[in-house]
Amino acid sequence: MIDFDLLGKITEAPGAPGYEQRIRSLVHQHIKDHCDDCYVDRMGNLIALKKGRKEGKLLIAAHMDEIGFVVSHIDKDGFIKFHPLGGFDPKTLTAQRVIIHGREDIMGVMGSKPIHIMTAEERKTPPKIDDYFIDTGLSREELKDKIDIGDPITRERSMVRMGPCINGKSLDNRVSVYVALEVLRQLKEAPAYDSYFAFTVQEEVGLRGAQTIANKIHPDFGIAVDTTIAYDLPGSKDHEQVTHLGKGAAIKILDGRTICDGRMVRFLRKTADKNNIPWQHEVLPMGGTDTAALQREGNGGSIAGAISIPTRHIHQVIEMCHSADIEAAINLLKASVLELDQANWEIHL
DSSP: OOOHHHHHHHHHSOOOTTOOHHHHHHHHHHHTTSSSEEEEOTTOOEEEEEOOSEEEEEEEEEEOOOOEEEEEEEOTTSOEEEEEESOOOGGGGTTOEEEEESSSEEEEEEEOOOGGGOOHHHHHSOOOGGGOEEEOSOOHHHHTTTOOTTOEEEEOOOOEEETTEEEESOHHHHHHHHHHHHHHHHOOSOOSEEEEEEEESOGGGTSHHHHHHHHHHOOSEEEEEEEEEBOOSTTOOGGGOBOOTTSOEEEEEEOSSOBOOHHHHHHHHHHHHHTTOOEEEEEOSSOOOTHHHHHHSSSSOOEEEEEEEEEBSTTSTTEEEEHHHHHHHHHHHHHHHHHGGGSOOOOOO
16 A cells, blocks of 8 residues: 555655755655664765675665756846756746755746747747746845755645546656655565665766665665656557556666666566566666666676656656556565575576
8 A cells, every 4th residue: 555645745855966865864764763774875875774584785776866956046136047957858847836945945936938029930949948047036135045056946846646646746766765665664574685775866967876885885686766758648659658557567678778687687577477566568768777877886786677667757747657556666676675585696608
């Protein structure tokens, strides 16, 4: 059963890349009593350890950061320019509210040139990030003691339930944070191997937190938990859809930065089938997740793969996931942590 209240709090908590303090604190509150050790490294990753039955290390990564912005300029009238942190489609900024996290939280709106005074050519041109500014309704004088250059900015949107689905901002990747957190809360027995649940930072700007923690832990196995594209929408072609909402957790085969270890892919498939967990394949032509860092970093890399949650409208404030897929991801991750020692991980020459 999904704890929708907690999931909502996790999605709504601010945490732009490099500014993950609030989401980290929230996650820590809910995991500290469900692990054998819990700590924060120098970069800001939150790591919870569940000691295993056998010798070996599993590193699970779910990144905490969300795409956001940072204040780069405040003009004489109080209008704010910003630098993006993570990948944005500029058109998704139109008519959105944001929150500037300075000495206090300040609400603002994304403003741009009104269509009424655009030239014919401007109306035909797709918007650019530089076309937008943030209007807080306050003058520069009123803002000077509240915000400063370098303050983070996140998007403002509450999570809502829509039938069997949930909708809101930052489900990429807060839904995966919830999945990992929930597995920690449900584990009543020791996992197969020492299992490090890493809630990582700065994934949206280059997998930076996962690289750091993988080089610290040197895992034998790695499982990333993240969202993936569900382009099961009008106008899509079958081969473009990647995944579908409501058809189960996605088992990653590859993305733009990783070819998952075939042994891990087979293990995840077999574990899902054995436990009657619905699943689907994920072949993502572009993009990447912490899987790449888990696989390549550390002492000789790791046997790595990923469990993904299908998500529509990704990197917008209307991201959508299906509750059945979230439950499937929880069940698959939990079963994998417990049964990881039941597979043959040898490489045959």
